[in-house]
Amino acid sequence: MVLTKIREMVIEGEGEEAVALIKQAMQANISVRDIVSEGLIGAMNVVGPKMASGEMFVPEVLMCAEAMQEGLVYLKPFLKDGDVVSSGKFLIGTVKGDLHDIGKNLVAMMMESSGFEVFNIGIDQSTEAFLEAIEQHKPDIVGLSALLTTTMPAMRDTVNDIREKGIAVKIFVGGAPVSEEFAKEIGADAYCPDAAETVVLAKAMLA
Numbered sequence: 001m002v003l004t005k006i007r008e009m010v011i012e013g014e015g016e017e018a019v020a021l022i023k024q025a026m027q028a029n030i031s032v033r034d035i036v037s038e039g040l041i042g043a044m045n046v047v048g049p050k051m052a053s054g055e056m057f058v059p060e061v062l063m064c065a066e067a068m069q070e071g072l073v074y075l076k077p078f079l080k081d082g083d084v085v086s087s088g089k090f091l092i093g094t095v096k097g098d099l100h101d102i103g104k105n106l107v108a109m110m111m112e113s114s115g116f117e118v119f120n121i122g123i124d125q126s127t128e129a130f131l132e133a134i135e136q137h138k139p140d141i142v143g144l145s146a147l148l149t150t151t152m153p154a155m156r157d158t159v160n161d162i163r164e165k166g167i168a169v170k171i172f173v174g175g176a177p178v179s180e181e182f183a184k185e186i187g188a189d190a191y192c193p194d195a196a197e198t199v200v201l202a203k204a205m206l207a
């Protein structure tokens with residue numbers, strides 16, 4: 001099946017082949033949502049345990065990540081989420097010490113495709129960088145991403161510092177180790193399990 005082949009090509013780090021298969025999948029009317037979740041994210045779910053068990057090493061995982069990014073970039077214009085257009089501003093970054101950006105970029109793309117003005121400030125962003133970007137872009141919502149248990153404290157610090165400044169902005173948090181409970185504990189306004197849910201929560205928050 002074509003989704004399985006997409007997953008295999010991403011795992012092998014073959015971005016061009018993955019994109020060619022994505023085109024085939026779209027011609028076969030497979031939804032963009034299924035291509036992203038089963039093909040692209042599915043690949044990362046295979047890669048993660050292999051990385052943890054030492055079966056795959058960082059350079060190989062990076063090649064998978066790049067192949068996945070190629071797929072996402074191709075799919076970006078098709079990542080529409082309904083016809084409702086929101087006029088909100090959304091700023092997103094990965095917290096200090098954390099270099100993971102695939103999920104964050106997916107969230108940014110989905111938010112942009114759903115009518116939000118998006119400011120993606122990148123990876124390894126300190127609280128100061130978030131504060132400067134908030135000052136500059138005046139977003140309605142700030143999204144913080146963390147993929148490592150070791151960078152969750154940085155997420156907590158950034159939320160604290162934004163709150164201490166008394167800035168009127170909603171704070172959304174997400175990333176594999178983050179939970180609803182942790183989001184509540186650090187005083188975030190919402191926990192976003194995935195990109196699609198981030199769009200739903202943002203629209204509800206700004207309605």
Ligand code: B1M
Nearest residue numbers: 048052099100101102103143145148149174175176194195
């Ligand atoms: Co890393 N890594 N990694 N890694 N990596 C994980 C996260 C890990 C679970 C793998 C494992 O061991 N099983 C593990 C973390 C363990 C832990 O802390 N509990 C890990 C580790 C240990 C590491 C290193 C320490 C490895 C090393 O060097 N020894 C190192 C750390 C570097 C650093 O950050 N300082 C490292 C490095 C890397 C690479 C650079 C090789 C590469 C990243 C490349 C890149 O991002 N450009 C990488 C990758 C690719 C992964 C895995 C395999 C895949 C992550 C991913 O992209 N998933 C990952 C294992 C896994 O998760 N299966 C792993 C797909 C993505 C779409 O999902 O990011 O969860 P995700 O995003 C989702 C949601 O979480 C949510 O929406 C997204 C889309 O639906 N979401 C948000 C995310 N952010 C959000 C923000 C929001 C809202 C929703 O704001 C509102």
